[in-house]
Amino acid sequence: MRKPKSVADLNLLPVMNLITILIPLLLMGAQLMNLAVVDTTLPAICSSCDKDESPEKRLNLRLLISEGGLSLKGADPVLDEASIPCALSQCTSLESYDFAALQDKLRRIKEAHPDEETLILVPGEQVPYEVIIAAMDAARQVGDRLLFPAVTISGGA
Numbered sequence: 001m002r003k004p005k006s007v008a009d010l011n012l013l014p015v016m017n018l019i020t021i022l023i024p025l026l027l028m029g030a031q032l033m034n035l036a037v038v039d040t041t042l043p044a045i046c047s048s049c050d051k052d053e054s055p056e057k058r059l060n061l062r063l064l065i066s067e068g069g070l071s072l073k074g075a076d077p078v079l080d081e082a083s084i085p086c087a088l089s090q091c092t093s094l095e096s097y098d099f100a101a102l103q104d105k106l107r108r109i110k111e112a113h114p115d116e117e118t119l120i121l122v123p124g125e126q127v128p129y130e131v132i133i134a135a136m137d138a139a140r141q142v143g144d145r146l147l148f149p150a151v152t153i154s155g156g157a
Helices: 013-029 099-112 129-140
Strands: 062-066 069-073 082-085 118-123 150-153
Touching (some): 069 099, 129 150
Parallel strands (some): 118 150
Antiparallel strands (some): 062 069
16 A cells, blocks of 8 residues: 655745735835825817807916916907016026016906906926916915916917
């Protein structure tokens, strides 16, 4: 009669040690992200979306952001070209842009057009993301007063 082969015991200790070391290492290496959501809408594609509002009544206020500064354009003749240049010849950082003057001009526009809530933001290609967010914040409200809460982002500055 044959003698049965003995079953070899598996040595799981090295695998358990590896897992014990890897789990805390992976948890320490994981970067916990803080995500922020910015409420915005895209421009409407259809031309008949606002049937009750004629094109003559719409302000069509646009804020152009470039390396040269901020510029407001719209359908109102007063807004034909309201520009806020940078302190230097070219805006190189977030602090270079004059957002206080922008809020002052937007406050005056809101007083002239109290029913208008939409502002179209047109950033240039080289404008940093922080500048776009700061411009959106400046256009939405001053203190407790809402200016243009419906900020729309458009391309093609």
